[in-house]
Amino acid sequence: MIDRVLVVGGGVGGMSAAVSLARQGVAVELIDSDPEWRAYGAGISVTGLSLRAFEHLGVLDKVRERGFVGGGIRLRTPDGTVVMESPPLPEDAPAVECSGGIMRPVLHAIMQEAVREAGVTVSLGLEPTGFAEGEGAITVALSDGSERTVDLVIAADGIFSKTRAALFPEAAAPKFTGQGCWRIVADRPAHVTTTEMYIGGPVKLGINPISADKVYAFILEHVPDNPWFAEADMLPRVAELLAPFGGDIAAIRDNLGEHSLVNYRPLEWQLLPLPWHKGRVVVIGDAAHATTPHMASGAGLAAEDGIVLAEELAKTDDLAAALTAFGERRFERARLVVENSVRIGEIEMSGGNQVDANKMLGGTMHKLKEPY
Numbered sequence: 210m211i212d213r214v215l216v217v218g219g220g221v222g223g224m225s226a227a228v229s230l231a232r233q234g235v236a237v238e239l240i241d242s243d244p245e246w247r248a249y250g251a252g253i254s255v256t257g258l259s260l261r262a263f264e265h266l267g268v269l270d271k272v273r274e275r276g277f278v279g280g281g282i283r284l285r286t287p288d289g290t291v292v293m294e295s296p297p298l299p300e301d302a303p304a305v306e307c308s309g310g311i312m313r314p315v316l317h318a319i320m321q322e323a324v325r326e327a328g329v330t331v332s333l334g335l336e337p338t339g340f341a342e343g344e345g346a347i348t349v350a351l352s353d354g355s356e357r358t359v360d361l362v363i364a365a366d367g368i369f370s371k372t373r374a375a376l377f378p379e380a381a382a383p384k385f386t387g388q389g390c391w392r393i394v395a396d397r398p399a400h401v402t403t404t405e406m407y408i409g410g411p412v413k414l415g416i417n418p419i420s421a422d423k424v425y426a427f428i429l430e431h432v433p434d435n436p437w438f439a440e441a442d443m444l445p446r447v448a449e450l451l452a453p454f455g456g457d458i459a460a461i462r463d464n465l466g467e468h469s470l471v472n473y474r475p476l477e478w479q480l481l482p483l484p485w486h487k488g489r490v491v492v493i494g495d496a497a498h499a500t501t502p503h504m505a506s507g508a509g510l511a512a513e514d515g516i517v518l519a520e521e522l523a524k525t526d527d528l529a530a531a532l533t534a535f536g537e538r539r540f541e542r543a544r545l546v547v548e549n550s551v552r553i554g555e556i557e558m559s560g561g562n563q564v565d566a567n568k569m570l571g572g573t574m575h576k577l578k579e580p581y
Contacts, residue, residue, distance in 0.1 A: 210526050211235055213359040215349055216329075217337055217372055219246050221508045222494025223365030224320040225515025228266055231327035233523055238357065239324060242366075244334035248317030251392040251472040252425030254404065254417050254502070257305040258577045259509030264304045265516055271319045276311025277418035278304075281403045287410040289456020295403075305578050308404065308505075310419040312394070316508070337362075337372060340490060347489040361528065362490040363518065365511070368479060370496035376487045383477040385435050386501060386554050391428040391447055394419070394470040395461040407458065412450055413557055416457065426451075426461055427502070431558045435475050443471045476501040476554065480547045483540050486532040493518060498543035503550040504573060510543055513581045542581065549573045 214230055216223045219241035231237045255263075260278065263269045272278065280298035285291055298306060324331065339350040340362065348358045364372035368383050397418055407414040413429040428450050438446060444465050451462040465471075481497045494511035521535040522528075549569050556566040 211360045211522050211528065214238070214361045214363060215240065215357050215359045216363045216365060218365035218367060218370075218494070218496070219243075219321075219324075219331070219333075220248075220365060220367060220494065220511065221316070221320060222496075222511030222514050223363065224324050225262070225266060225512040226363050226365060226493060226518055227329045227515070228320075228323050228327045229515050229519035230522070231324075231329050233519060236330075237327075238330040238332060238359075240332045240335040240337075240351070242334065242336040242352075246321065246331070246333050248314045249472075250313040250474075251394050251470050252310050252417065252419040252423070252427075253313050253316070253508060254308070254310050254427075254505035256308050256505045256509060256574065256577070258506055258581070259512060260304040260307050260309065262509055262512035262516060262581075266320075266323060266512065268319050268323050269304060271322075272309075272311060272316065275315050275319065275420065276309060277420055278307050278309035279403050279418070280307045283403055283405045285405055285407050285456065287407055287454050289407075289454070289458070292408070297403075310404075310417040310425065312419055312423070312425075315420075336366075340375070340488075342488045360489065361522075364490060364492045364496050365494045365515075366496055368477060368495040368499035370492060372490065373481065373492050373496050376490055376492070377481065380481055381479060383479040383499060386476045386478060386551060387431060387433045387435075387558050388476045388501070388554050389430050389432040389436075390474055390476055390502060391426075391430065391450065392472045393426045393428075393447055393461065393465070395424055395426060395464065397422050397424040398457050398460075401457065405457075407454055408563070411453055414451075414454060414458065416461075426458070429476075429554070429557065432475070433558075438473055443473060444469060447471055478547055478551055480544060483536045484533065485536040485539075486529075489528065491518070491532050491535065497539075498547055500543075500547045501550045501554055503553045504546055504570065504577075506546050506550075506577065509577075510546060513542075514539060517581060538581075542577070545573060545576060 281295035493514040
């Protein structure tokens with residue numbers, strides 16, 4: 210019987226697990242190494258699997274209110290000419306058929322509200338420094354010198370998870386793909402009501418609504434040397450990458466300035482082989498399966514992990530069986546997203562057949578609509 214759980218990491222996966230278990234009556238404490246429990250980054254895209262998970266967690270209405278939920282896609286040439294547009298979805302379309310976007314800090318705040326409303330204890334500025342398995346429990350030493358004795362530790366501490374490294378020292382480190390991703394927040398033109406992709410340009414470029422009045426533009430750049438960009442170099446680099454594009458992109462470029470929110474990160478991935486647990490510690494989310502953003506599904510997978518883990522724990526008092534079932538239920542779904550996302554990036558970097566990439570993307574997204 211699981212009565213006490215410690216969740217390590219206050220991102221989407223950790224918060225999903227915390228909320229799901231607390232609603233089952235489990236005493237949950239969530240710790241995060243950041244004393245201010247912040248979320249970094251600009252906008253993120255959310256697809257149907259993410260929105261379905263948010264609906265399960267009871268936060269979809271807030272995501273709709275404070276972000277953007279719609280559907281479809283519009284394709285443009287680099288000068289802004291529309292070449293294809295999918296029909297709009299009906300207003301009552303199921304969440305899994307929709308897509309959208311939201312500012313990452315806004316999504317973080319919505320999830321934080323759900324965590325506190327579920328009665329989860331939140332302790333900040335803490336991280337584990339050691340684990341000691343005992344008879345029917347595990348004791349976790351924390352960085353402030355205190356300890357917690359619990360039935361289960363859920364490690365949701367991200368792609369560079371210290372818990373994963375401690376549990377599985379032989380596991381491969383995250384791998385750089387050769388691409389970097391720029392994200393720029395800008396004012397939303399009234400006619401931008403869906404994801405828009407610019408095809409045929411020198412870089413992969415798109416814009417996505419993230420609220421009633423904002424969009425974010427995303428640029429995928431081939432950077433095999435994995436450069437580091439100083440703060441002062443970011444705006445000039447973004448302006449250079451946007452220079453070949455017209456239409457709304459030209460307006461975004463011309464309005465870049467000190468006020469602009471620009472974010473860059475190199476794209477890395479990792480996929481931990483099963484098992485995802487050792488003893489009374491289990492890894493979830495990016496700690497188990499970090500992906501690139503080509504399918505906009507990383508946050509959704511992490512949210513699903515928390516939901517599914519709670520479901521499996523509720524089925525049996527055999528902890529090892531529950532954790533094994535969780536991993537087996539999640540691995541192939543995670544592998545599909547991680548490996549196909551990386552493959553699409555490889556096609557983009559090599560100038561390969563975009564028809565093949567689009568077929569892979571469409572097939573994967575269709576598969577992800579299946580129940581998790």
